[in-house]
Amino acid sequence: MKVAISTDGDFVSAHFGRCPSFTIADIRDNQVVKKEVIDNPGHHPGYLPKFLHEKGAEYIIAGGMGMRAQMLFDESNIKAVMGISGKIDTVLDQICNGTLKGGESLCKPGAGKGYGLDKSECDHGEHDH
Numbered sequence: 001m002k003v004a005i006s007t008d009g010d011f012v013s014a015h016f017g018r019c020p021s022f023t024i025a026d027i028r029d030n031q032v033v034k035k036e037v038i039d040n041p042g043h044h045p046g047y048l049p050k051f052l053h054e055k056g057a058e059y060i061i062a063g064g065m066g067m068r069a070q071m072l073f074d075e076s077n078i079k080a081v082m083g084i085s086g087k088i089d090t091v092l093d094q095i096c097n098g099t100l101k102g103g104e105s106l107c108k109p110g111a112g113k114g115y116g117l118d119k120s121e122c123d124h125g126e127h128d129h
Contacts, residue, residue, distance in 0.1 A: 014063030064105035
């Protein structure tokens with residue numbers, strides 16, 4: 001499985017489209033076999049879902065993203081997992097262990113209408129930004 005994580009330094013970026021970079025991790029047999037950090041090529045409407053699909057991403061991990069981006073990822077068969085915060089390596093460990101729990105997007109412009117995306121309980125509380 002290949003995941004793309006919105007990245008700001010060593011941490012998951014709260015804002016998917018405006019993150020400085022993405023961590024692309026290839027996970028096999030519950031272990032990270034390859035990890036690379038690539039610069040965000042730019043926040044243009046509809047571009048990032050296509051770009052990350054071409055990189056082979058099956059999942060996008062982010063603090064939050066807008067509804068349009070969520071729908072574009074859905075159309076590309078990439079599952080968006082939002083409400084994630086913390087260190088990149090910790091998140092990768094949680095993915096490998098099967099313990100990563102997504103929640104509502106930390107970006108609240110459309111405030112969680114869902115549109116077919118499964119929501120699970122968010123156990124880190126409310127974040128203001």
